[in-house]
Structure formats: structure tokens, C-alpha cells
Amino acid sequence: MQATLDRTDLRILATLQANGRISNAELAAEVNLSPSACLRRVQKLEADGVLAGYGARLEPRAIGLGLQAFVRVQLSRHESDAVAQFSATVADWDEVVACHALTGDMDYLLQVYVADLDGFSAFLLDRLLNAAGVADVNTSFVLRTVKASTALPLGNARPA
Numbered sequence: 001m002q003a004t005l006d007r008t009d010l011r012i013l014a015t016l017q018a019n020g021r022i023s024n025a026e027l028a029a030e031v032n033l034s035p036s037a038c039l040r041r042v043q044k045l046e047a048d049g050v051l052a053g054y055g056a057r058l059e060p061r062a063i064g065l066g067l068q069a070f071v072r073v074q075l076s077r078h079e080s081d082a083v084a085q086f087s088a089t090v091a092d093w094d095e096v097v098a099c100h101a102l103t104g105d106m107d108y109l110l111q112v113y114v115a116d117l118d119g120f121s122a123f124l125l126d127r128l129l130n131a132a133g134v135a136d137v138n139t140s141f142v143l144r145t146v147k148a149s150t151a152l153p154l155g156n157a158r159p160a
Contacts, residue, residue: 003048007159008033012041013050017151020054057150065113067120068142071128072106076135089131095123106138 028038
């Protein structure tokens with residue numbers, strides 16, 4: 001169910017997307033609310049599932065993850081048990097930071113981070129190609145990231 005958001009909620013969300021470590025007092029001042037009213041709104045956004053969590057963004061290369069790849073996967077079968085088994089398997093792989101079910105000729109898109117080409121080769125040969133039901137795999141390696149954002153486009157959201 002979609003939450004009912006007003007302009008103040010959207011300003012709170014935009015501010016938190018830009019700076020998740022902002023204090024409640026600073027957030028309240030930014031959106032022109034009292035600290036208690038601001039805290040109530042943030043708690044409601046959390047309870048409603050609009051604010052899904054908080055976290056730190058890491059620089060992959062700084063922690064030894066120098067190779068990013070997007071891997072398109074096609075399954076040999078599309079029955080619900082085969083799809084569920086593949087989904088459960090992928091969920092356990094640390095190298096996969098995102099997995100999306102797709103329309104079109106490929107069934108899934110995996111975003112994968114590994115240290116280097118040897119790490120990717122091990123992931124591909126030891127894990128992905130050995131996973132039950134995988135029929136085809138197509139990989140694109142990231143040469144350069146032009147834009148990466150965790151922020152959603154709130155300018156396109158419809159306030160209540």
C-alpha cells in the first residue's frame with residue numbers, strides 16, 4: 001500500500017536521503033517543524049515502511065572490491081519451484097549486491113562486486129554456472145560509473 005505523503009514528508013525524505021546522519025534538531029530546522037513534530041513524522045515514516053532503513057555508503061575500491069559487473073541470467077525452467085530455488089541461492093551470495101527479475105530475453109540481472117577478474121572467474125565458474133536451472137549468462141564489466149545514487153527521485157513523487 002502506498003503511503004500518503006505531504007510536501008513536508010517529502011522534504012524530510014529528501015533531507016534524510018542527502019544526509020542520513022543529520023540530527024533531529026537539524027532536520028526539524030531544515031523542514032520548518034518543531035523537533036517533536038519532526039520526530040513524530042520520521043517515526044511514522046519508519047512505521048509505514050517509507051523509511052526502509054539507514055546505512056553507510058562504502059567506496060568499493062577502498063575495501064578491495066575493484067571489479068563490478070552486471071550479469072544477465074537466463075533460467076532453463078520458469079516453474080515457480082525453479083524460480084524460488086534460484087532466488088534463494090542468489091540471496092546467499094555475498095558478491096551479489098542486487099538481483100532483479102526482468103522482462104525480456106533474460107530472466108535476472110545481478111549486480112556483482114568482486115576483488116578482480118580472478119574473483120569474478122571463481123564466482124562465475126564455482127557458483128553461478130553451477131546453480132541449478134541456469135541456462136545462459138551474459139556479463140558486462142563496469143569501466144566507469146557515470147552516475148550512482150541511492151536517492152529516489154522525490155521530485156516525481158505525488159504529495160497528498
